[in-house]
Amino acid sequence: MSDKTVKIDASNASVPVKDPATATTTANATTPAGETKLTNKELKELKKREKAAKRAASKPANSDASTGANSSAGNPSKTQKEGKQVAASSSHIKKQMNSAKIKESNNKVPPMVGHLETREQRISSSPQIANIVHPSIFSLTLKISTYKIVGSTSRCLSMLEAFKEVIKSYETPEATSLQRNLTSHLSHQIEYLKTGRPLSISMGNAIRWLKQRISVIPIDMKDDEAKSQLIDEIDLFIQERILYSDKVITQSASKHIQNNSKILTYAHSEVLEKLFKFCSLEENKSFEIYIIDSKPLFEGKKLAKRLSSINNIQCHYNLINSLSTVLERSDIDFCFLGAHSMLSNGRLYSRVGSALVAMACKNKNIPVLVCCESIKFSDKVQLDSVTLNELGDSDDIVNVKPFNKKGFNLEQYLTGLKVAENNNKPQQQQQQQQNKKINDNNNNNKSLKVDDGDNEILKNWKTELPFLNILNVLYDLTPPEYIQKVITEFGALPPSSVPVILREYKSST
Template sequence: MSEPVAAPATSEKQLSNKELKELKKKEKAAKRAAAKSGSGPGSGGSESAPKAKDSNGKTPTNSHVKKQLNSAKIIEVDHKVPKMFGHLETREQRISSSPQIANIVHPKILALTLKISTYKIVGSTARCQAMLEAFKDVILSYQTPDNTSLQRNLTSHLSHQIEYLKTGRPLSISMGNAIRWLKQRISTIPIDLSDEVAKQQLIEEIELYIQEKILYSDKVITQFASTHIQDGAKLLTYGHSEVLKKLFKYCALEEKKSFEIYIIDSKPLFEGKKLARELSAIPNIKCHYNLINSLSTILERSDIDFCFLGAHSMLSNGRLYSRVGTAMIAMASKNKNIPVLVCCESMKFSDKVQLDSVTLNELGDSEDVINTKPFVKTGSNLKQFLDSLENKEAKKPQQQNSKKDKKENTVNDNESSVLQNWRELKTLNILNVLYDLTPPEYIQKVITELGALPPSSVPVILREYKTNA
């Protein structure tokens, strides 16, 4: 049996070790192809592997989960995304997933993914806290398979949940930091510890992480930032931030300060409405709710003392990564010599370096940017003006109306919807980018639970965070 290898004289040339390995790989590939072809016409390549593993009672690996998710994504669909942003995933590509993945995902993760994808839970802090609460239920219901240990298998089990969670929305920086911390804590569990004790220990550490990194950090930040708010101060903020809401409530209710706050808001989520609704119920706070197109008017007519901004993340080069429109607010405030203060927990700090908001970003649904509702309520003056315009249009010669534009450049502007057929317009692209970058020169100070520092000191906070993690 060993003659072909031992007697090279009978062959034209002796095969090297590398060539022998390549020959064995080809033989294995041929065997796999023959097995797939003989398994029946209904067994595809992406479904045969999980069926074989399930029959043996083994859990799919994390790499296999990623392959299933990637194969389920919608690729060849025209989403009218410009080529400059073509590398970013659209919402349609993220929400598609295969049923094999859903079978190994915990119900809490399924519910959380649905809430995050439909923007029921918005905000980096809220999403991170909800994810950790869901992980507590996942760990409680986890059962270690035979012939393995909790320290190794639980990390893989959580990876399956995380991969499905990414189909709702990309993970925030705070969620990524919390996941890395949790996996590191799982790897340090003693091997001789029982599963029940280990799971209870992990749940207690998750609760402690929420208390220290989120709740306690917000309290310390509010105490540091409250020194900048005085009686009769005029403040400017943008959108909704959980730590800023706690700050304004702390100054009004605990320190009994009276001040005005101008809340700037924008489409598509209108997060500032929630902040305005909660702060308007406090007697000491006078709220002004405005859209972002009135920013220049507010800065001209109002003597703003400070501009407070929330953060999705602080990058290591001192740039602020936050909801789209934040950079314009900071730039306009800096132009009027208004100090810009950013309140951000240390768990949102990232060691990434980003120079623009195109390389890494998140795309929302373009339909959210379009007005889908017509005017319902109009004032008397506006109503008279609109009626006069309609009368003028009716008196125009019908020859002007006889001109027909091309179908691909015609906008169907009716009462039910504005830009209803925008996808048919070849020259129109509507892009819903969710985040932007604010340069550090527009930010005066970053207030964290570790103190108030300039943006250039972000690497110092990163080192402190890693040592205390």
């Protein structure tokens, strides 16, 4: 009898036992075949969401268990209802997780740059702090995200002006001090500011300086005095580190521009615009500027528009695909480039396309000069433009209207003739022939307009072309061997002297 029971127990025990290899194969078989593999960063985010969902689901269950344990023991139907609610909440969480996976796969970011955050990921990962964000930070974030404010210097200036408004309207809560609470209050503003675009190097340096100045405010100082002192220090910082630095750089770089010089530049830079205006208006020099530009931002249009109204400057606007032609046909003397940042290893981190321009000029033995303020210097070391960069919207590259259409000039000419004929006729005849005019215009437009289907091939590329990835990288990295010198407020230095300036500045502060 005991042997039988042992056999029965052994048979029952052998049912759930499985080989580990078969267990893994069955586990792999249960996973859906169409699901894409997630990166380590995405897996960590999913685990965080699962933990947060479990905590949110366990909170009401724990509170109900502590208050009504006796009643639930006497009412089994109530426990069944609670179990159904927990199951429904878990299924709802799973649906949210699946929808989150689908949204991430629709971003279509190549795995090589999967570690870079898109704007959707920045918004989803940011905390819900809209109730404590200052209105000036709201408007600044909107302008930065829509590229109304572009450029490292312009963004830094606008951020400091917004911080002045935040400090003016700040009120210290009870049982705290300004030195401790204002830093955390500014941190919330900065976190929301990051949702528009990542902070530039100059913005990060300015934020670190401001927090350091807040930390050294005496504890016994009144709030009004402390706020007025901080605002005055911000104004002094803007004057010394940005405005005065630009003046020194323009005076130093103007020595390289002479009468009848031919200068090549790329995109738009605030300090270069001040340099060209200073040479023309203050020093009365006449020279030519070749502006190279590229999509999707077309920043060079802003520079060409502002310099074309000056008599002493002759502007030439070209796209980057005609760079080799410009270098072949025109005798360029110098190439001036702006900077987003100068890294510690002497590399230039600037608008995408700057490395191509510098390399082409180096090939033609044209000196490349970089104008950069010391506030843009960074102690980071970077060897490529993939490790650290910013991703723009891919649709900005695709949705570009064509510059010209076939038959457009003929269409405008015919409509102009019809308008001239109608102006010579009496008003009564115009009213009688109004319907006929509309029909004629529609017929002419149908016959003259070309089908723009070719221009909208990539209109729905995210859904119709699953294997196509369009990457909009905003910055690139220029090696130091392509750069002859970097002009700063400390003078003209080689790219290898960037760590020296960083060390001297840190020791002085």
